[in-house]
Amino acid sequence: MALDVESRQVVETAEGEVFDQLVVNVGPSHPSTHGVCRVIVHLDGEIVTRAEPVIGYLHRGIEKMAENRTYLQVVPLTDRLDYVGSMYSNWAYCRTLERLADIPVPERAEYLRVIVCELQRIASHMMAIGANGADTGALTLFVYAFDQRERVVELFEALCGQRLTYNYVRPGGVSYDVPDGWIEDVRAFTTEHRSALAEMDKLFFGNTITRGRLKGVGVLSAADAVAWGASGPVARGSGVNWDLRKHDPYSVYPRFDFDIPTGTEGDCYDRARVRLYECYESCRIIEQALAQMHSGSYRTEGLPRLIAPPPGDAYDHIESARGALGIYLVSDGSPRPYRMKVRSPAFCNLALLPMLSEGHMLSDLVAILGSLDPVFGEVDR
Amino acid sequence: MNLDDLRDHLCSVYPDLCPLFSVEFGDGVLTVGPDALFSAANDLKNLGFDRLLMLTAVDRGEHFEYHCRLLSRAMSAAITLKTEIPRDRPSVASLVPLWPAADWQEREVFDLFGIRFAGHPDLRRILLPDEWEGYPLRKDYADPRVIRRPDYI
Numbered sequence: 001m002a003l004d005v006e007s008r009q010v011v012e013t014a015e016g017e018v019f020d021q022l023v024v025n026v027g028p029s030h031p032s033t034h035g036v037c038r039v040i041v042h043l044d045g046e047i048v049t050r051a052e053p054v055i056g057y058l059h060r061g062i063e064k065m066a067e068n069r070t071y072l073q074v075v076p077l078t079d080r081l082d083y084v085g086s087m088y089s090n091w092a093y094c095r096t097l098e099r100l101a102d103i104p105v106p107e108r109a110e111y112l113r114v115i116v117c118e119l120q121r122i123a124s125h126m127m128a129i130g131a132n133g134a135d136t137g138a139l140t141l142f143v144y145a146f147d148q149r150e151r152v153v154e155l156f157e158a159l160c161g162q163r164l165t166y167n168y169v170r171p172g173g174v175s176y177d178v179p180d181g182w183i184e185d186v187r188a189f190t191t192e193h194r195s196a197l198a199e200m201d202k203l204f205f206g207n208t209i210t211r212g213r214l215k216g217v218g219v220l221s222a223a224d225a226v227a228w229g230a231s232g233p234v235a236r237g238s239g240v241n242w243d244l245r246k247h248d249p250y251s252v253y254p255r256f257d258f259d260i261p262t263g264t265e266g267d268c269y270d271r272a273r274v275r276l277y278e279c280y281e282s283c284r285i286i287e288q289a290l291a292q293m294h295s296g297s298y299r300t301e302g303l304p305r306l307i308a309p310p311p312g313d314a315y316d317h318i319e320s321a322r323g324a325l326g327i328y329l330v331s332d333g334s335p336r337p338y339r340m341k342v343r344s345p346a347f348c349n350l351a352l353l354p355m356l357s358e359g360h361m362l363s364d365l366v367a368i369l370g371s372l373d374p375v376f377g378e379v380d381r
Numbered sequence: 382m383n384l385d386d387l388r389d390h391l392c393s394v395y396p397d398l399c400p401l402f403s404v405e406f407g408d409g410v411l412t413v414g415p416d417a418l419f420s421a422a423n424d425l426k427n428l429g430f431d432r433l434l435m436l437t438a439v440d441r442g443e444h445f446e447y448h449c450r451l452l453s454r455a456m457s458a459a460i461t462l463k464t465e466i467p468r469d470r471p472s473v474a475s476l477v478p479l480w481p482a483a484d485w486q487e488r489e490v491f492d493l494f495g496i497r498f499a500g501h502p503d504l505r506r507i508l509l510p511d512e513w514e515g516y517p518l519r520k521d522y523a524d525p526r527v528i529r530r531p532d533y534i
Contacts, residue, residue, distance in 0.1 A: 056508040063493075064517055068530050099406065226431050226454075229482030242454055314406045315435070315450060315461070328448070330439050339518075343435040343450075351485040380508060 021049065024362070028057045034131060034369065035376030039353070041362065048365055051357040053350060058380035066340040071097055071307040072171065074337065078327075079165035081342060082378040084127050087113075087120040088320035089327075089342075089378075090169035095250065095316040096327040097171050101309035104300050109173035110252045111293040115186065116159070116168060117318075118282040118289070122193065123152040124321035124373075125233075125275040132272050132370040133204055136213040141204045148196050151189050158182055171307060173299025183290055190283040197279055205273055214269035218356040218368035221266060228355075229348045232323025233274045234372055238266030244319040256288045268371035275321075275373075306335040315343075322346045322373055346378045384409050387458050395424050409460045415447075418464050419474035422449070426479050429453045430460060433480035436487060438494045440520045444468055445496060449476065449483075466496060475501040493518040 021042050028038035036057035042050040062081060066074045078089035091113055098105060130145030153163045160168045160176055168175050204210050220230070225238040235242055243260045245253045261277035263270025309331040317326030323345030330339040349372045356372075357365045387409050392399035398421060403410050413421045430451035439446040449462040466473050475498035476483040487498045488507040495516035498504055506513060515522050 056506075056510070059508045061517060227481050229433055229480065247454065247457060248459075312406050313439075313448075315408065317434075324434065326435055326450075328435065328437065328450075339439045341435070341437045347485065347489075348482060351482070 026365070028054070034374055035379075037350075037369070037374065037376060037379075039365065039369070041365065043362060046361050046363075048357050048360055048362060051354050051365060053353050055347075055350070055376070056380050058376045060381070062381045063340050063342065066337050068336065070335050071101075071309075071337060072305065074340065075170060076165070076167050079167055080377055081344070081381060082320065082322070082325070082346070082375050083164060084375050085120050085124040085321045086164065086166050087116050087168060088318060088325050090166065091117060092316065092318045092320070092325045092327045093329075093340075094169050094171050095318065096314050096329045097307070097309070099316050100312065100314040100329055100331055101171070101307050103172045103303065103307075106173060106297045106300060107252070108177075108293060108296040109298050111289050112174050112178070112298060113169055114252055114256075115286055115289050115293075116156070116166075116174075118285045119152050119155060119186070121282045121321045122279050123149045125279050126152075128233075128321070128370070128373040129200070129204070129272055129275055132214075132268070132367070132373075133210075135366045135370045136210065138204055138207065138210060141200060144196065144200055144203065148193060151193070155182070155185060155189065158185070170299065172303045173297070175299075177298045186286060187290060190286055194280065194283055197276060201276060205269070205276065211269065213364075213367055214272065214371070215267055216265070217268045217360060217364045218371060219265065219267045220352060220356060224352075224355070225266070228352055230323070230352060231345050231348065232319070232321065233271055233278065234323065234349045234352070236260065237263040237271035237274045237371075239264055244317060244324055248317070250316075250318060252289070252292075253285075255292060256285050258284050268367050271371040308333060308335045313339075317343065320345060322375065322378070323349060325378075342378070342381055344378045344381065346372075346374045346376075350374045350379055387456070387460065390456075391428065394428055398424060405461075409458070410463055411460055412463045415464045415466055415473050418447070418462070419476070419479075422451075422462060422476055422479055425451055425460060425462065429455050430458075431455070433476065433482040433486075434459070436476070436483055436490065438466070438490050438496055438518075440494065440518065441465075442520065445471060445494060447473060447496070471495055472497040472499055474499050475504075477501055492516075495519065 024041045026039045028036045038054040040052045062077050078093045079086040081089040126145040126149040130142040133141030157163050160166050220238045222238045222240050225235040225240050239262050241262050258281045261274050263274050311333045313330040315328045317324050325345055326343030328341040329337055332338040356368050384404055388402050401411050430453045432452040434452045435450040437448050445466040447464045447466055452459045490496050491504055492506040492508050
């Protein structure tokens with residue numbers, strides 16, 4: 001693609017002031033853009049006057065590909081949407097399909113789904129906080145956070161043999177029951193994770209440099225968060241108390257006692273800190289789920305290999321680490337989806353970038369982008 | 382709020398929208414004509430649907446089906462706004478003046494379906510390159526570079 005930007009532009013402000021504007025191209029392959037995001041930044045000195053994200057570099061047409069596959073063959077495709085949180089895409093897709101085709105799910109499978117998804121939330125948030133730290137100069141935090149993420153990934157590897165694209169949640173249940181000793185390992189992890197979180201809280205969020213870099217940067221008001229369709233930690237950092245686990249409860253979430261952490265300022269600091277506190281809540285949910293889970297079947301037996309739901313359409317959503325992740329499926333009665341649409345929270349949150357970064361320094365743009373936590377597999381689909 | 386309460390609330394505030402309300406697969410659906418889309422969306426916003434969750438389209442052959450899913454946190458209810466857009470004149474009102482969240486989602490629908498949104502501030506392709514030809518999510522889209530999977534089933 002040709003770069004259709006001019007390096008210098010003379011701009012006249014509303015007050016009649018004339019200044020030279022520098023146009024800088026950031027990305028699409030840049031360490032701090034969290035994937036393949038390109039941002040065309042208009043600068044007045046070091047101040048961002050306009051930032052325009054250019055996305056689509058990872059567009060694989062997954063929604064189109066799904067129309068040419070059977071319902072079961074689409075599950076691995078959903079792994080490739082949000083590759084930092086594949087369990088969520090699996091689960092959101094399976095929930096919609098189960099709703100459309102009226103497939104029952106055993107109780108043990110629901111508990112296993114909750115446990116893996118809360119572990120996934122920890123893994124994803126560790127990635128987000130660590131990268132946010134690395135972007136703003138706190139590389140130590142990145143190492144601490146990735147150590148914790150690695151523990152979760154090892155638990156997943158023991159569970160389903162995969163570290164990144166799990167294909168674990170399947171229509172009607174999950175693909176494997178837990179291996180021997182896995183539940184004890186998860187219990188040990190949650191205990192250890194809590195102390196690691198406390199350490200990271202002191203190391204990063206109590207740090208003067210971090211406060212200077214993140215506080216008051218990229219402030220999103222609660223009204224804007226609602227109007228722009230922000231969800232997940234981005235909305236909750238602005239004090240919008242909206243979490244689908246509480247406010248549109250699904251699966252077995254009503255049986256657990258947990259809180260929704262919210263911020264007050266809506267800046268990068270609050271967004272990052274909401275993620276940290278959500279990890280505590282995830283630990284609480286995992287421990288309760290492990291205590292409540294009974295033995296039983298982990299999948300519905302006797303499902304046909306070719307699922308052909310009745311004609312119609314259905315939408316269902318779950319709270320992913322990035323927000324409200326929804327899958328919309330249209331069936332025409334054949335064994336292939338007529339249309340699949342992914343309501344991507346990362347896509348909707350990234351749309352905030354131009355508004356949040358205006359008037360900030362170029363170095364703050366990196367902090368703001370990191371605090372929105374985009375995963376480009378899901379943004380571009 | 383369950384669907385019966387939502388229907389009653391909708392009918393008491395906007396009686397003219399009442400006959401357009403239906404329930405499909407456990408979801409409240411409001412089906413309107415393409416010209417009445419903006420005013421219906423505006424009414425729903427005034428009713429308390431403060432959040433635009435998802436905006437998309439489906440190629441139904443002779444027409445496009447437009448879907449817009451709205452959510453109200455105060456009422457804890459969701460509603461889907463549906464309309465049929467004729468294939469020969471694929472244009473509908475933009476909802477950006479009501480919810481800025483529609484901005485990128487309408488660009489995506491324009492990019493992949495070629496549906497134009499009247500009143501959109503910046504309607505251009507978002508996922509595909511600007512010079513791309515055709516609209517891939519249309520069922521009649523043909524690209525010689527696409528490798529078809531053989532029909533195993």
